[in-house]
Amino acid sequence: MRLNSGNTPWRSTLQDPPTYPALENTVHCDCLVVGAGIGGAMASYRLSLNGAKTVLIEKRQVGYGxxxxxxxxxxxxxxxxxxxxxxxxxxxxxxxxxxxxQAAVRNILDLASKLDIDSQIIPRSSLLYASTPADVSALREEYENLVANGFDSEFWDEERIASVYSFSKPAALYSRSDAEANPYRLVHSLIAKAATNGVRVYEQTEARQYEFTEDGVICHTENGRIIAKKIIFAMGYETQEFKKDHGAKLINTYAVMTKPLKEFPKWHERSLLWETARPYLYFRTTPEGRIIAGGKDEPLTDPERRDIRVISQSQRLLDELEALFPELKGIELEYSWGSVFGSTRDGLPYIGPHPRFPHCYFIEGYGGNGTVYSMIAAELLTDTIAGKNRPELDLFSLTRSAKPSPSQNSVVI
Known part of the structure; x- marks a missing residue:
């Protein structure tokens, strides 16, 4: 699956990322992690802290999905x-x-002092604004539920919003304790630390076949084998090519990043911005003085069609940014891209085991909070593999919308 189109921005922010060899022999481990994106990176890092003998493989380069x-x-x-x-x-x-x-965001913020590569993890507040006046009552109800359950949120009226932003909206929730990060640097930093802690990392190493045995799983690659007691599949949206989830939906989404600004518009605390409309627009800033805008989701198409759509959708995102901040009129984009994005019918990610795949666990952080879901998954699954019961996994069951299928002995990809 070709996941991305256009010109993605993060590679330029880490000039000499760590590199890893391809697997060319047979290795044994307690746990094999398949996929070196954010889910696999967090799982590998957490496993390394638990002392599990871990192997991480990635069919591309680390962080390139x-x-x-x-x-x-x-x-x-x-x-x-x-x-x-x-x-x-x-x-x-x-x-x-x-x-x-909430706990996952807090734990990601704590990573900043523990990793060797600066991942640009920065605490931020969020403004969730009402897209239309009709959304105000639901926004107020959400505010009441958040505050009643201990979340740090304020209800802002139109006047309050206009006093600290260049735009005005009917109402908004201003919530604290969120954050932003550089995802590419975060993936590399987690994996580099995991490698330091003993995780064996192999790039350009694609799993070709799995054999499920009584004691574990044998993963065959082009030039080697991994004999593992457990596997964590962290293949993101490509999981749907391997194991179709009937409750999952894949679409195209788009994003842009501007050139660095000389000065920022009226933007309170450089907060994260998003809206009540679905699908929604969202906006953030970067430490380099840029702005990211994203959204304009649409049905999944072939990659060639998405390549073409990047141009028009990027212009639409730029128009939305200028509508919010008129003082940015004429701002230039430096990066524009489109990507596969996944969600689930009930709004929860898929995390945990599946009856068709013995000794295996899945991280499918589908939804707009994928990095946060990956941290939740890493904690729940590493505890489970270590023998600790985590009943929270029931919430994210892979079979909550499908009947279990018979076990099978071999899968060829």
Missing amino acids: SSHANTGLLQISNDKSLTSCMNTFGQKSGLLFYQLC
């Missing part, structure tokens, strides 16, 4: 609001999901 197109917004709030989660899953489960996201 969906993580290369990630826009790096890290938020407690989700595409599905706390109110909607509590209505759909029950108050206890809906709140648990948001509490897990």
Whole structure:
């Protein structure tokens, strides 16, 4: 699957990233992690802290899949609001999901002092604004539920918004304790630290076949084998080519990054910005003085069609940015890209085991909070592999929308 189109920005922010060899022999491990994006990076790092003998493989170069197109917004709030989660899953489960996201953002912020490559992890607040006056009542209800359950959020009226931003909206929630990061640098920093801690990392190493045995899984690559007791599949949206989830949906999404600004517009605390409309637009700044705008989601097409759509969708995103901040009129873009993006029907990611794949676990952080979901997954799965019971996994069950399938002994990709 070709995941990205256009010109993604992050490679230029890390001039000499660490490199790793291809696998050319047989190795044994406690856990094999397949995929060196943000999910695999976080899982490998957490496994290294637990002392598990771990191997990480990536069929491309590290960080060159969906993580290369990630826009790096890290938020407690989700595409599905706390109110909607509590209505759909029950108050206890809906709140648990948001509490897990809150803890995950906090844990990502804590990484800044523990990693050797600066990942530009910066605390930020978020402004979620009402796209139309009709959205104000739902926004107020969301505010009441957030505050009642201990989340740091304020309800802002139109006058308050206009006092600190270049735009005015009918209402907004201003929430604290979110963050931003450079996703490419974060992936490399996590994997480099994991390698320092003993994880064996192999790039340009594609899994060709898996044999499921009584004691574990044998992964065959072009020039080697990995004999593992457990596997964590962290293949992102490409998981759908390997194991189709009926509750998952893939689409195209788009983003742009401007050239560095000489000065910023009226933008309170350089907060993350997003809206109540679905699909939504979102905006953030970067430490280099740039602006990222994203959204304009549309149905999944072939990569060639997406290549063409990058041009028109990028212009539409630029128009939206200039509409919010009129003083930016004439601003120039430096990067424009389109990518595959995944979501689920019920708004929760898929994390955990699947009956068709013994000794295996999956990280499918589908939704607008994929990096946060990856941190949740890394913690839950590494604890599970270490023998600790994590009942929170029930919330993210891979079979919650599908009947279990019979076990099988071999899978060829």
